[in-house]
Amino acid sequence: xxxxxxAETLALEALSWxxxxxxxxxxxxxxxxxxxxxxxxxxxxxxxxxxxDFLLEEDARVxxxxxxxxxxxxxxxxxxxxxxxxxxxxxx
Numbered sequence: 001x002x003x004x005x006x007a008e009t010l011a012l013e014a015l016s017w018x019x020x021x022x023x024x025x026x027x028x029x030x031x032x033x034x035x036x037x038x039x040x041x042x043x044x045x046x047x048x049x050x051x052x053d054f055l056l057e058e059d060a061r062v063x064x065x066x067x068x069x070x071x072x073x074x075x076x077x078x079x080x081x082x083x084x085x086x087x088x089x090x091x092x
Contacts, residue, residue: 004045007082010075011048014055017065027054049083052076 001009015038018024028034031050033041041047055061055076066073080086 003082007052007079008045008048010071010079011051011083012042013069013071014065014076015042015048015051017068018051018054021064023061027051030054046084049080049085052080052083056080 018027019038031054033047055065062073062076065071066075
């Protein structure tokens with residue numbers, strides 16, 4: 001698997017974690033997504049980037065996800081960097 005595929009897999013895990021918890025409604029409200037759209041959007045790398053953006057808004061979300069899934073805390077940010085819009089700008 002390449003870097004983006006690994007990132008998409010982590011984002012899908014994060015989406016699954018959101019589906020099983022109390023943060024789902026907040027995620028749906030923040031993204032304007034309807035529950036019936038989730039299955040279709042789960043294949044969209046831009047949407048998956050949004051899942052990780054939602055987690056990254058609060059340390060507690062990242063910690064909760066990583067503790068629940070056994071992922072390293074830095075894995076979420078690394079995955080976000082591998083998805084569309086996550087590249088750091090080059091200032092030189």
